[in-house]
Amino acid sequence: ETGVTQTPRHLVMGMTNKKSLKCEQHLGHNAMYWYKQSAKKPLELMFVYNFKEQTENNSVPSRFSPECPNSSHLFLHLHTLQPEDSALYLCASSQDPPSGGGRSTDTQYFGPGTRLTVL
């Protein structure tokens, strides 16, 4: 166990559904991340939250909506997805200095992922 949990582990949804992915970290970290992993593609960073503030949004379509209510929890709200959004969605956390601060080791701890299938 890495100290990062994700639910659900598997999700099948239609293109008109609305669902949410949940991530929780028990490591006391201050930064959390959403990644998308598709077959035969590098891991794609989607969003970064540092001290609950979103610090990066890598041109992710608006049908993906992140929410970070506190440093331990991260959600990814999904609506009107497309079949090409089917992928493994990974959450990670790390202990970083505040945005704009000095260097960090940025070792990331990953959850087990949510396997999403969009029909």
Next chain:
Amino acid sequence: SQQGEEDPQALSIQEGENATMNCSYKTSINNLQWYRQNSGRGLVHLILIRSNEREKHSGRLRVTLDTSKKSSSLLITASRAADTASYFCAIQGAQKLVFGQGTRLTINP
């Protein structure tokens, strides 16, 4: 691009043999990290090597870093069936950690 590129993309060896994977990159780095991913699971951090370090060991793992060649290698000695997984290098530069596409390692019994 800051992304690391792993080589080979796939590697299949017999149990007990050593496995070597390479990572090349193009930008300056603060550190380089290696992660392992079992099929359909999350990534697990293996080892971090800083830009001023040349070699690090952790159990059966040995990582080298050559900043002049902008390359790193991960050596797994005395491989086991449980080492079957994908291995990723990740580059820590001025921006956030950027992952490569990975090497798929298969250990045959």
